[in-house]
Amino acid sequence: MSLKERLAQRRSELTPKGRQLADFIRQNPRRAVFLRTRALADACGVSEATVIRFVDRLGYKGYPEFIQALRDWVDTELTLVDRVDLMDPNAPENERIAKVIFNEITNLRMLFESMNIPAIQAMVTRILTANEVYVVGSRLSHTFAYYLGWSLTKIRTGVQTLKGSDSTTIDLLSTLPPPVLVIILTTARYPNELVRLAKAVRRVGHDLMVITDGPLSPVIGFAHQSYVVPCQHFSLAGSPSAMHCFLTCMIHELIHQGGAEVRQHQEMLERVIRENDVFFNLER
Numbered sequence: 001m002s003l004k005e006r007l008a009q010r011r012s013e014l015t016p017k018g019r020q021l022a023d024f025i026r027q028n029p030r031r032a033v034f035l036r037t038r039a040l041a042d043a044c045g046v047s048e049a050t051v052i053r054f055v056d057r058l059g060y061k062g063y064p065e066f067i068q069a070l071r072d073w074v075d076t077e078l079t080l081v082d083r084v085d086l087m088d089p090n091a092p093e094n095e096r097i098a099k100v101i102f103n104e105i106t107n108l109r110m111l112f113e114s115m116n117i118p119a120i121q122a123m124v125t126r127i128l129t130a131n132e133v134y135v136v137g138s139r140l141s142h143t144f145a146y147y148l149g150w151s152l153t154k155i156r157t158g159v160q161t162l163k164g165s166d167s168t169t170i171d172l173l174s175t176l177p178p179p180v181l182v183i184i185l186t187t188a189r190y191p192n193e194l195v196r197l198a199k200a201v202r203r204v205g206h207d208l209m210v211i212t213d214g215p216l217s218p219v220i221g222f223a224h225q226s227y228v229v230p231c232q233h234f235s236l237a238g239s240p241s242a243m244h245c246f247l248t249c250m251i252h253e254l255i256h257q258g259g260a261e262v263r264q265h266q267e268m269l270e271r272v273i274r275e276n277d278v279f280f281n282l283e284r
Helices: 003-009 016-027 037-044 048-057 063-075 080-085 093-113 117-129 140-152 167-175 192-204 240-275
Strands: 133-137 159-163 181-186 207-212 225-228
Touching: 003 016, 003 063, 016 037, 016 048, 037 048, 048 063, 093 240, 117 181, 117 207, 117 225, 117 240, 133 140, 133 192, 140 159, 140 181, 140 240, 159 167, 167 192, 181 192, 192 207, 207 240
Parallel strands: 133 159, 133 181, 181 207, 207 225
Antiparallel strands: none
């Protein structure tokens, strides 16, 4: 359940001061997301203890978890112009560059601390055992889909990368005999074409795996398996470092678990590469 839904459903359970906090957050989510407990309490005219009790009443384990839920809510509604405004263009150049780097470091730390190894192992096993694998992304997420799809071709056969923005993709996946494995990668602001594609994939009876960057991603509800690569900061074009790192971890696990079959596949690819002189050779 999103924070927005919790505020609506649990309003009657809140104290008058709690409802005061809820109203402020609903009306000013982009301001509230940057406030610490003391600042939020001052903005609403309540005590800091009231803020803590409010967060607990909503079902969050602590203020950081509450703020992350608020960030996920705000991130789904930010326009491109909003994201540019959040970049603080008036800051000195060295501070702007440093902020981007440190934000990515924070996201990588969150990825490490929240790593769900059993979930990753289950996804790896499913990819290795699927008859065919179709990797789909759209807009920004097509970059990640291409990276994952290209890497999977170096690990197993029967892999295709498709564009979610291409209307023929839904035709292709709807006419394939099930089951095949479809992997959808999607990042905020979550293109509707991927939501429609996820519906079609489940309707036909294919297996659906979703890799996304937020728990409010609308595609998660259709997935048999899903993984959220966390993102703590608002960015102009997503958080490429965390998503790329997660996909790289999966690729390494696929190679490790694939064992001799993956090695045979890669040896075959190397023969094709040499026979067709695909890459630059220094000795020549």
